[in-house]
Amino acid sequence: MQTELSRQLGIEHAVFGFTPFPAVAAALTRAGGFGVLGAVRYTSPDELKRDLDWMEAHTDGLPYGLDVVMPAKKVEGVTEADVEAMIPEAHREYARDTLAKHGVPEMPEGEEGGWRITGWMENVARTQLDVAFDYPIKLLANALGSPPPDVVARAHDLGIPVAALAGSARHAQRHKEAGIDIVVAQGYEAGGHTGEIATMVLTPEVVRAVDPLPVLAAGGIGSGEQLAAALALGAQGGWLGSVWLTTREAEMHSRALTRKLLAAGSGDTVRSRALTGKPARQLRTEWTDAWDDPEGPGTLPMPLQGLLVAEANSRIQRWEVEPLLGTPVGQIVGAMNSERAVQEVFDDLTRGFERAVARLRGVAGGG
């Protein structure tokens, strides 16, 4: 399945896969799609370097990209400690109490929490970019608004197109004005940070708003039929994140989490501020319920909430405390019911796409 954009990028199928796991990203690229590695979980440049080396060795020279979480506005000289100091004690206490209520133990001595979202801090993201620009990445995506102008310019100097996520037509238009090359329209049903407008409505709005820039549709896409729907709406490809979480190549933190994803229905997610302070779709758990509870203290704005819950999330994952265990994921989680290889999921996508197009031809032809 070829669009103008897939031809430009030299890939066989207009399927873009966003994932925090190098093995998934590489498998996607090898399958003929475009693997995009999420950088937000890397806490040191060396870790990212190690994984990009691995990507290089496992993608046969085919194109892949990197996704960072970079705020457009720079906050000069603010450290993680400064942000930590802004968290009210009542919120810390509520987090402690909620963990205690579920009997969640402390982290074992000397063991570090795997859960950090410091990648959103501008200085961290910049360090990541310093590493990434030494690799032949073929796409730089930003999940949090347009990247700063100097970053866009630096990518363009290296011939790297820049993509940015948008939850509204106005947001997308700002990306276009900032010199972004590809807009990812992120619908309400998508996993992670989302707006209120569903993919069916958002995709054509964004296509019109940024014309002639190419648009990728995100949210609600886990099958070839949904991919065909996205392309019918004017997208030049699908941007899929959730569907890879239950692939064999995904290095999930815990088996219990994989089991929860496999068992969840489409109604088991919630758009909550519990994880980062901005609305993000994720599995609904007793942890998200606690932060969304009108009787509780509520959530803090980004980036405070992310720091507030970082240690708690590490402990919940470390001890696999099932009622609290969650992850960002979209409404298509209801259709993720078996663990399969990335290649198998990918083949289903392209075959389902062909089937859907054939059916539509029959409808259009009156046959």
Place this chain on the structure above:
Amino acid sequence: MQTELSRQLGIEHAVFGFTPFPAVAAALTRAGGFGVLGAVRYTSPDELKRDLDWMEAHTDGLPYGLDVVMPAKKVEGVTEADVEAMIPEAHREYARDTLAKHGVPEMPEGEEGGWRITGWMENVARTQLDVAFDYPIKLLANALGSPPPDVVARAHDLGIPVAALAGSARHAQRHKEAGIDIVVAQGYEAGGHTGEIATMVLTPEVVRAVDPLPVLAAGGIGSGEQLAAALALGAQGGWLGSVWLTTREAEMHSRALTRKLLAAGSGDTVRSRALTGKPARQLRTEWTDAWDDPEGPGTLPMPLQGLLVAEANSRIQRWEVEPLLGTPVGQIVGAMNSERAVQEVFDDLTRGFERAVARLRGVAGGG
């Protein structure tokens, strides 16, 4: 555009249009689609009879249907007065105060309010059906769960297929068990009563859940591209309601409301309990804000809320109090930017559908 269902029903295009206006329903049927007249606003059998006579005279013998709002569970012997008596005084006072704050006058003496939602009451819906079954209607749709078994049996005896709306796969499955013939999958982005699952995810889920029953997709469909997306998702047609509200044939209550619809963006709707007590997507107004305000008394359950706000809605419409003036409508309101004839909108739908399918053929063929 022909599907198995459109052939069964003897229509040229698999476009189902739900509307409270006979002139819109008849124009839809004449255009080669399937007009479905909403009965909920009729307060007397004679009014409905008059409009069905008019439909007969203006549809050239082509098929059309009727949509009622009928609860599956019968509440024996409960009158409107009984329900009125259950409304707390604090809620009545809040309604009065909100109207007073915006200077909304009383109805002129002797003038009746146009806004009644008594059609949801089982006895009213049954009276409507007694009238409707004397006409050659070709579809009976119910917007509120499966109709009672005797109503389904009566329709089937007359050879009339029955459709019911569903916001989840489980809900759809219950319809199938109740002997329903066609399920309308009503996505999150749709106008009126909706669930939380977006059309992209809901449609294929419902298709799988009720197989081999035909499914119509509702929510987010206002263009041929969106119609093509719905059919790619496995639907046998689109069920469109919002897009007709700004057609020339629509007899809207007020010009101010039409102007608001034409000006609204996709982000200007809200899924609120303000209108009926169940979540229904509608224009966001200072009236919905008042009922959704956490500082206010909140909304009452169906059917209390509908009765509570009936008089207020009549006054708001009668005096065209713009900040409070609203109507059920889906997120596609953002694309409803001009007043056109039903036939013109319909032609755009079928032409846009053909264009989208041709584009998809190019993508699939690699060309």
